[in-house]
Amino acid sequence: MEKLDLKRDYYQMIINGERVDAISKETFTTYNPATGAPLAQVAKASKEDVDRAVNAARNAFENGKWRRFPVNKRSRVMNKIASFMRARFNELVELEVLNSGKSLSAAQGQVMQAIEDFEFYAGAIVGHRGEVNNMPFGFFNYTQKEPVGVCGQIIPWNYPIMMAAWKIAPAIAAGCSIVLKPASLTPLTAIVLTEICHEAGVPEGVVNVVPGPGSTVGDAIVEHPGIDKVAFTGSTPIGKDIMEKASQTLKRVTLELGGKSPNIVFADADIDAAVYGSLFGIFYNTGQSCEARSRLYVHADIYEEFMEKFIEKTKQLRLGDPMDQGTQVGAIISRDQLEVIDGYVQSAIEDGATVVTGGQEVKVEGFENGYWYAPTIITDVNHDMKVVQEEIFGPVVVVMKFSDEKEAIKLANDTEFGLGSAIWTKDQGRATRVANQIRAGIVMVNCPFSAFPGTPFGGYKQSGFGRELCIETLDLYTETKSVLAYYGGKPLNPLGV
Ligand code: NAP
Ligand code: MG
Numbered sequence: 001m002e003k004l005d006l007k008r009d010y011y012q013m014i015i016n017g018e019r020v021d022a023i024s025k026e027t028f029t030t031y032n033p034a035t036g037a038p039l040a041q042v043a044k045a046s047k048e049d050v051d052r053a054v055n056a057a058r059n060a061f062e063n064g065k066w067r068r069f070p071v072n073k074r075s076r077v078m079n080k081i082a083s084f085m086r087a088r089f090n091e092l093v094e095l096e097v098l099n100s101g102k103s104l105s106a107a108q109g110q111v112m113q114a115i116e117d118f119e120f121y122a123g124a125i126v127g128h129r130g131e132v133n134n135m136p137f138g139f140f141n142y143t144q145k146e147p148v149g150v151c152g153q154i155i156p157w158n159y160p161i162m163m164a165a166w167k168i169a170p171a172i173a174a175g176c177s178i179v180l181k182p183a184s185l186t187p188l189t190a191i192v193l194t195e196i197c198h199e200a201g202v203p204e205g206v207v208n209v210v211p212g213p214g215s216t217v218g219d220a221i222v223e224h225p226g227i228d229k230v231a232f233t234g235s236t237p238i239g240k241d242i243m244e245k246a247s248q249t250l251k252r253v254t255l256e257l258g259g260k261s262p263n264i265v266f267a268d269a270d271i272d273a274a275v276y277g278s279l280f281g282i283f284y285n286t287g288q289s290c291e292a293r294s295r296l297y298v299h300a301d302i303y304e305e306f307m308e309k310f311i312e313k314t315k316q317l318r319l320g321d322p323m324d325q326g327t328q329v330g331a332i333i334s335r336d337q338l339e340v341i342d343g344y345v346q347s348a349i350e351d352g353a354t355v356v357t358g359g360q361e362v363k364v365e366g367f368e369n370g371y372w373y374a375p376t377i378i379t380d381v382n383h384d385m386k387v388v389q390e391e392i393f394g395p396v397v398v399v400m401k402f403s404d405e406k407e408a409i410k411l412a413n414d415t416e417f418g419l420g421s422a423i424w425t426k427d428q429g430r431a432t433r434v435a436n437q438i439r440a441g442i443v444m445v446n447c448p449f450s451a452f453p454g455t456p457f458g459g460y461k462q463s464g465f466g467r468e469l470c471i472e473t474l475d476l477y478t479e480t481k482s483v484l485a486y487y488g489g490k491p492l493n494p495l496g497v
Pocket of ligand 1: 183233290391
């Protein structure tokens with residue numbers, strides 16, 4: 001592969017370790033959401049390109065150059081990927097900001113986490129191994145973890161490089177080969193990350209990237225008989241569709257889907273910590289987070305005090321040049337997404353809710369053609385409203401009062417989703433009680449962050465299944481083989497012949 005310039009006018013797809021055009025020669029334009037301006041052209045894959053990529057991935061898997069690579073060497077290559085990413089930290093951050101419109105500080109955190117994901121799995125894979133089981137006398141059984149095969153991975157636009165890392169790192173650590181489809185809105189950092197994988201020594205064919213529309217490229221991946229597993233992060237409706245289609249070839253499936261996560265502030269909470277954490281919980285990444293804490297429940301006794309601070313701080317949030325270190329809230333990913341968000345806000349108004357602040361598109365100086373939406377707080381809602389039940393995926397939070405622990409738990413669980421949740425209280429007993437009763441994959445206690453490399457990330461209910469970012473993820477990229485032997489000496493004659 002040629003020298004790496006992260007910023008280009010045209011990004012090709014990566015198949016079998018090479019940059020290639022689409023067979024059709026078609027391309028599509030990717031944009032900067034902060035300005036609305038075109039950023040680059042990208043090769044647009046079709047079903048035929050997916051076939052090429054699956055063949056390359058299958059060959060790489062069968063020839064075993066990576067799969068049979070001693071695990072310590074695989075680990076060394078993964079650490080090298082991380083160090084090459086680190087050496088290009090600022091370039092990766094800039095490319096991510098340009099393609100996603102997110103703030104510099106958000107992109108910095110996410111690129112750093114992507115790097116640490118490779119480091120985490122470089123270590124974790126060394127300790128990921130089978131077991132020796134207790135057997136009747138004379139028998140011997142061991143299990144070994146073998147890579148599941150060729151993995152199709154489909155990712156969304158909200159955390160482009162981080163999602164690519166969450167998918168690529170555990171899969172290649174386990175010895176799998178990959179065909180990755182980035183989101184059409186944000187394909188760039190996944191492409192350059194794949195190039196870095198090759199630079200660091202991942203053999204050709206192990207990591208392939210096919211940018212293109214979900215309806216054709218995504219579908220071709222999900223239906224391809226040459227793919228053994230599909231790992232998908234995205235919306236719940238598409239997740240259901242994928243699960244159904246993948247059943248035809250009995251692919252292993254893991255799904256990280258939407259959320260509508262509750263954020264409960266009890267009367268004994270540290271109010272300032274809860275205000276900061278709740279602001280971060282909903283407005284980080286411009287609310288475009290599957291684990292966004294978008295339903296805020298505040299105890300009646302502290303409601304006025306909490307809300308006064310929460311509203312004041314929300315109004316002060318800085319929207320601006322995403323490349324400015326002081327910008328706190330970035331752009332919305334697209335005009336379409338902005339309209340979806342505004343549609344939810346309008347539906348809340350029609351349903352009789354009150355928009356306390358925000359609730360409209362804003363013009364940011366110097367970025368007038370970009371997609372910007374004011375951080376929005378909505379009150380006077382009831383629990384059946386669309387705005388309370390459906391994922392908005394934007395900077396919009398609904399706030400409700402509650403009066404006791406039981407009610408808080410009931411409201412928190414009154415959702416079809418089960419991804420994140422947060423609790424603010426100084427009472428450790430209460431924190432434990434409530435954490436035990438919330439039906440969600442993640443509970444944050446007095447903590448603004450939902451995950452670090454090593455902590456399981458994933459959902460209950462319609463937020464999907466499977467866990468990422470943790471050791472358990474390696475089980476989802478491997479099959480367990482049981483080898484059962486008899487060393488008892490005396491021949492066994494179970495049929496009595
Ligand atoms: P999306 O529409 O579901 O798209 C996700 C990915 O699936 C994209 O790469 C998309 O391609 C592709 N896709 C679209 N239609 C497909 C099809 N029929 N078959 C196969 N693939 C298809 O979601 P999004 O709009 O990008 O992202 C927002 C959603 O993702 C939210 O609901 C959010 O909660 C969820 N999300 C969840 C997590 C998590 O970890 N649980 C993390 C991030 C986001 P195109 O880009 O070409 O459409
Ligand atoms: Mg979509």
